[in-house]
Amino acid sequence: MKYVDEFREPEKAAALSQHITKLCHELKKPLKIMEVCGGHTHAIFKYGIQDILPRSLEFIHGPGCPVCVMPKGRLDDAIAISQNHQVILATFGDTMRVPGSRTNLLQAKATGADIRMVYSPLDSLQIARENPDKEIVFFALGFETTAPSTAFTILQAAAENITNFSMFSNHVLVIPAIQQLLESPDLQVDGFIGPGHVSMVIGTDPYHFIAQTYHKPVVISGFEPLDILQSIWMLLLQLTQNRCQVENQYHRLVHPEGNTIALQAINQVFAVRKNFNWRGLGDIPNSGLKIRPEYAQFDAEIKFTLPNLQVADHKACQCGEILKGVLKPWQCKVFATACTPETPLGTCMVSSEGACAAYYKYGRFAQTNHRQKLDHGHG
Amino acid sequence: MLQEDHFFNKYYTTYLTMSFPSHQPNQLKDTHITLAHGSGGKAMGDLIKHIFVNSFDNPILSLLEDQATLNLANLTQQGDRLAFTTDSYVVDPLFFPGSDIGELAINGTINDLAVSGAKPLYLSCGVILEEGLPVDTLRRVVTSMKLAAQKAKVQIITGDTKVVHRGAADKLFINTTGIGVISPGINISAHNIQVGDAVIINGELGNHGAAILIARGELALETNIESDCQPLHYLVEHILNVCPQVHAMRDATRGGLATVLNEFALTSHVGIRLYEEFIPVRQEVQGICEILGLDPLYLANEGKLVVVVASDHAENVLSAMKSHPGGKNACVIGEVIASPPGLVLLKTAFGTERILDMLVGEQLPRIC
């Protein structure tokens, strides 16, 4: 596959691994790198990238999984919408198993709600066209990567005057989340691997505050293993050279100004919420998107009466500390016992990109020795 | 065979042998299945005769008894154990690229017998029909079953038909139960797996699962991928001819290769190491998996045989498989290791290793 296979070549990975190791030796201290995006977490585990990096370099898996950070209350709202017998609720596959306070969408579907998985928000609009006597609600989620697609879908619905369609918007924004983490005094991170596809939309400019105000280097990275390895190498190079900048490894796709057409669509349809609650991280101001009044007819929060309850995380859940890099998955008291992929308690186990779920699925065996060293060394 | 009332059965047999010049005994006029077709009366009898009996066409079935009887001596001449399995088929859509529910219902059950080393001989066929199912659809499915049975040289010798209210079943469900005989000395079981064994697959993975996903139409993806549905007993026979001491075999159906290997690892309390670079996956299947965020190792197959054999015999078995049409793309994809017991490890093309876990629930497409 073009633009994919070339960025997965093992020989180049081995070479990059050697360069990275050399830089780690030069830096002489243990390093923690946060990859913000769930897609990066997934790739790191899928390709076993941690295994070809020196033990002194550790990944902190950030909150870049919009599915994982969805609070239980919002899931409950979506399930409530689906209980209406006129409603067809459409959503991405990721959302189906996310637990609300009592149940999830898969269970709701099993007990009779008309809930359908779609690949694209446009598919949900098609369902609306084909079912004029039903009310179609698209459960929209995702970072800035996905927001343009839902924005364009609403614009299309408006252009066609479709009246039986609305969206339940749970889009969240990356930059406020990163800022919240940076504000935290116990955050332990030496640099950031930036989300490549979010950056495809927002550009590289929004990240400058990380380098300038918080003095942490950033490299915007692609998602193939060689992209990630090159980005790590670039980060370490910055650290050895005492530079602190925002660099763009994914420049074949990401431009400094982002995608203006996509950004315009987002701005036309959405406004920033004053506040949004993130599972594991709490309330983050200006971190969510809601539909503008001009498109109120497509806003499910207006069309439907929702429970709208804020539901606290499980008492034993330590996701907040995992997201900040204070704890590793296996250090959480309930990891792999009460909290497993089948019975997730918190955000980090909910989706397969959550740090705990990814670790549970991919890393359990290989990391056994590694984690012992980390626990007894510099944990 | 299908009616509990012997008197009615006798009456019906008499009725069928009467000749009516204006009646065309070889045609079923109904266009859709109704509840009458399951109620034990004439409609049902016509359905059974014209759709099933005429198609499957064998002397045992044509007797139309409540059961099929088989001569035990014939069976014991062919082997010293009976293999016996059952499976139900509920696939949606009924027809998909490369195959359909009918062919699946025959080959799927044959394969469950074949992986024990049994020669499949006889199948039963129980169907549950949804009221309103077009008779033509049923005809198509049954014809497909007939052709698959002929190709596999098995006979469908008994069956059952039920009709349920509209909405109580999804179009058509089929159950096939099969028996086969195992020759003396053949002992194939997941419990036989030894450290050092080779793990061999007969071809590309994930084609069936991908074909079904595409056929459902919701994802609006277009490809030329077809199901790999095929009977595996000829390939198995071929393998056993060169190596009767094969340790374990299974067909990698729901849950894919990863599920079968996890089951093997748990049953024999061994570890299995797979080499990603040797696992054959078609480019289009890879493409679909990349688009939807799926892993081809968990996709269903309907014609893939996983063979675990002592390393000394691996070469011979591999050559035998490659020389057979059902195993042209056969290759060694892994080995059995002592530790970690009960787990399957995947060695990536990078040389790194990760666990290939049991599937948690169904694999769902993702955007993250």
Place this chain on the structure above:
Amino acid sequence: MCLGIPGQIIAISDTNHKLAIVNIAGVKRQVNIACIVNEQHPPEKCIGDWVLVHVGFAMSRINEEEAAETLQLLEQLASLSI
């Protein structure tokens, strides 16, 4: 929100609605190209473009030269002995 895959636009299926057919490793799908078209680069000009596909939208064009540059750097790093 991150899952995107490169594909090549092989046809425009609906200019007014900005829809095109993309080929991803032999798999074809209709995608929306609103994010990558403007006056300088109208739909017809998109045929042959390599794009990043995410949830049924072509989000951005892949720049061939930039990709080659990245690969070249990776080659150089691979040939440099440690």
